[in-house]
Amino acid sequence: MQVIPGSVHIPNASQVLAHLTSKQIDLGSIWGQGMSKKSDASDVLGNSPSHGVIAREQAPRYQFLAPQFDNLPEELKKQPRWVVWRAEGGAGLKPTKVPYDPTLSTYRRASSIDPQTWGTYEQAVAAYMEGGYTGVAIVLDGDGIVGIDIDHCMIDDEPSLPAMSLMHKLGVEYIEVSPSGTGLRGFGYAEQLQKGVSGNLDGLKVELYSNKRYLTITGRVLKSGPFARLNGFTDLANTINANKVSKPAGVTATGTQEERLADWMGQVFSGDFYHDSLRNLAGSFIASGMQPGAVVSSLRGLMHSSRGRHDDRWKARMSEIPKLVDSAVKKFSPEVVDHSRLLRPTANAANDSEPTTRFKVLTAEQMAQAEFIKWTIRGLLPQIGLAALFGPSGSGKSFLTLDLSVSIASGVPEWYGMRVTQCPVTYCVLEGEGGMGKRVVAWEKYRGQKMPDTLRFIAQQFDLTVATDVEELAIAIRSAGGANGLIVLDTLNRATPGSDENSSKDMGVIIANTKALQQLTGGMVLLVHHTGKDESKGMRGHSSLFAAMDCVIGVVTGKGLSWTVAKSKDDVTGTLHGFRLEQVVVGEDEDGSDITSCVAVSTAPAFAQCGSKKLGQNQQIARDVLCDLFNCNPDGLLITYGAAYDAVADAMDVEPKRKRERAKKTIATLARYGMIEMTDTHIKRLPALGD
Template sequence: MDNITINATDRSILPPPAELREQPVWLIWRKERDPDSSNGKPLKVPYYANGGKRHGKQGGIDDRGRMTTFAAARDAAVRRGFTGVGLALMPELGITALDFDNCVDEDGRLPPEIEQIASQTYAEYSPSGKGIRAFVRGSYGNRKSPSEGNPYGFEVFSSNGFVTFTGNAMPYTDILGLEDTIADLDALIAPLCAARFQATTQRSFDPDDFMIGREPKTGQTLSQMEGLLSVLDPDMPRADWIRVGMAAHHETDGDDTGFYLWNDWSQNGEKYPSEEALRTQWESFDRRKGSGHSNITMATVMKMAKEAGYRDTGVDSSDLRQQAQEATSNLSHVDGVRTPDGYSGKFPVHGASDPALHQSTEWYIKGVLPKADLIVLYGQSGSGKSFVALDMIGAVARGKQWQGCRVKKAKVVLIAAEGSGGVGKRIRAYCKHYGLNEADLDIGIIRVPPNVIEEVDVKELCTALAFVQADIFVIDTLAQVTPGANENSSDDMGKAIRNIRLITEATGATALVVHHAGKDATRGARGWSGIRAAADAEIEISRNDTGHLISITKMKDGDDSQQWGFRLNQVQVGIDNDGDIETSCVVEYVEAPPKPVKSSGPKGKIQATIMERARHCGAGTPEGALMQDVIDASVGTIPFDPVQAEGEKKPRDQRRGNVTRAVTTLCNQGYLITRNDRLYVKGFEPHYTSEHTVSLLDASASNCFKSDFEDI
């Protein structure tokens, strides 16, 4: 295949997937001579959009502050005559770039394992045209396996380095509509990483070490192990999740006690595959015995738990009984269930009629923003969440009603950590819309993003908020004040939320945290599920074909069913230095649009297998797939043991009937479309005069499928 030259001045190239476009992780690059290269191959050197060469700590505050969005980087590359644009993968993105070097042959074909990946997620040709780059979900580290001794080079970027972006998408991307798809393909990528990076991670073992494989147990009881797992996020990186399973397997000698401990804990995560899949993984741990590798023990889990904040009380029940007896021996009797007046313990018991229990909730916006520790406002990129946050706090700063809700006037500080360059325009637009002078708006702005993971920044932020006596502080966004943190980690995000709560305790101010929605917006905010659990209130900002919507999704001691519709109106706010009009947006409220119906998707293992086999057979292409091929392929993936057990009837092979019924269901539900003897994934079917659902049961008896469709 001829080399492909990508020109950064070509604005028609395909942009990156939507969730990457507005992320401030983009750079520009140009080719420069490598003085150390013997073959004359140039280097791809990254620069910031302002023309300065990238330097210093990658992912540090200075580095992040100089990176920009895709469109801004592309325009800078045009102005400065650079070769192209690229991006720096940051850990909070939860995205890995897979770089396959010299994998495209002269006829444009790919190795099967790369083709499988490239046909299910956004993938593009490298600048040379001889390699492929694909973007997938998950973190696979920052590692490299060279071409020497391998059919192609393989490198992964998750939280470091620099990756060029060409926009020269592979044919699959256009045909299958994958322009905005960043898929979770762990089942394909994890084995590939294990095979290619094994040589660089292999430990050397001493064959004479008698203790290898005989590591002692920690003696943890079941309840103690449950306590350790209770502070760990089951959606942790796969390698850590496997270690937890191995440790439980070792501690319980591989019996069902350990399996169900691991299984019950894993079920709390969104990545939970199935009990059957876990059972297969559990049984594989037996094969580790005698391999010359050390066993993973519960000591590893204890370390992980302590890093996540777990503290072993070490309390003995007999000591507790003695302490309780001593404490109550001198207490006088009281009526009701309460501790007596003058009780000095840390946890007094209040009677049901105690006035302290019947105080009304205080509100900044009644029913919307409570006077509490933590409120989370989240939404997808482009949903308008920052504008909504400003509109709400603007009402609080002015003491004016918000959407008919009473408002308590308060001092507000906005931490503009994301898009700080545009915050001035947003405020000008807001003031112009409401006929205000900017000086009369009681909102303070912090333009330097703090790192709420770092103790120094937490103390500095606390001091600044206390100095201005802030009642509410807005963090826009959580990702920008947790640089380098893993959003899926209970350790990193738990520490961030704890530190934010410490600030609220010290200052008495309420934290309103603006956050991103996850890849599946129906599952809530992005990252660690503990964020929602910690929030006193949660507000979702969504956008679909019917409009924008504000929804209360959680409200302690309040109504969590309220919704408001809105649209974003553009407002002219001034003229820039080049004489061009500057604009921003304001929120205008309209009737709440209907929420789109959520699709449950194909259900069950058989239906999922059929959809996967259908795509494999070509149902996700305009040519479609033969129905018989899809059914045959699906039947072949379902296990069947024909051996008759003693004292039981000979087993009947019912796989074909089950698959045929499942195909009928998928057709009737619209996931698959039938045309004569072919199947199509919805959206790829040829045009016909009418659409009907088809029952395949009768036709399957003769292995001949018919339909009511007629070609136009």
């Protein structure tokens, strides 16, 4: 029997490449999605060691039957409602069968209610044969074809007598084995149900569907007759529903912990019960030591895969997931580390041998010999890490980001006076995607040259908080030659739909998955982001975002446009670089009017040139003193001229009689650099001043 490996086996810890917050990613998941050999997964994701991932040993391995296309029923082959599917899921959890559009060469999820994501039988077979998928499936759309699913009724590769008796009673003439090899699936003709039914009947787990559902197909036939009109299909659905109503809420699962988890997940997946099942799952995951952010992301992923209608009830339960996890943390989170276990003597202690550990303790001399930071843009963007470029709406930050991206991809000698090291760039256009084509034309026309092939664009939408989206994005970038380069996500808000940027938990998921994307692809990930309502406070959202960045670039508005380094690990901040938006005509519309776009062009002020990029000694002293004064004020924004002049003068190492005059001139210079604003009565802090 040909089988396809499932998505939860982790061969060993060295093969695990990243831990996505919402799901574990492992090579087993890549194989389970249909790749033809193990080396394919290694080639796609690289062969680097584990990036701080906790690997699970002896995880269960799920297997799926490969479809036998010659045996599939003609009644289904002629329907234009086919999709392909992949087994996806976290390590140690039962995989979910996720549907995909068979008509595209790139992965796009299919929907049982969107015909634009379906294809013909021939297209589904072709997509499956190309690799990357676990099987094929048919969408039911209420045209009279119905499906019956009976789970866990195969014993030693033979169907149980109760299961076959139920099929016989209904008059099912086409019966096959489900992809797991443990259940039965039948098809026939019957009246449409108001909604799908899932429940227990005489010890059997039975599901009945007629519309807005997709059912996987294997062709592993037990009975291959033509589709027949079924007897009592609606009556059976009513009986199953009556059995469910006669029980309590239905979410109090019994049995082993694994069985309880399976029941709760099944109730969410079917759409029968949400709140109590999500609450119980949150408590179980938190009690096991799972991080709260990972629990939130996992439960959201489970809700997205639910077969229930994504209506107002579904949205309400989705929105309350963070609160359920917060409650679970307060009740079940393990807070005490078992020090006795950590300090327990080892078997080798008597021999004075050192215990084996993955941590290496270095001396100061060894640390000093560590490799220095390698830069993509010297003093600005490291080759590896996370960065952000932020600014208010309409400040030209996307034009500036595009100019930065082209400069890196083409390997120009310098960008704003800073040395550039060439690398591939992948620009994810998630906001204003309709205008990116005009921006490309404008840049090429203004510069008089074509953009390099090492700059690639991705215009499809994705969700950075969904693990499978991050996995697929990483695979696409590496496959296109973008590994160890720069990845631009423009903007962060559009890359994380539905997330609360001010929530520490949501932002924790965003940061963790951004790091996972960076680890899967190498290089640098640059997030284009907005300022909040108060522009002086920098990037919008939770402060953990700023803390997680290796570099933060802020666009400053006021007297013209400029950008500054708001944060740089291991290099200076505070330098200001002016630029302007140059309008370029890129074509004409149908009325003969000009179609225009813009290009970010350096205004090359003296303080932005290569030889004098950094603040002078007195300017740096004045900046630090002013920061301290602003931070001591309740509003953090305004200080008086007298207080500023006195404090800066006292800090300067100049002749006493010249201190105040020098302080005034230095503060005025910082104002020209756009770091402060000198009003009629006060000195006002601007974002370029930094913290």
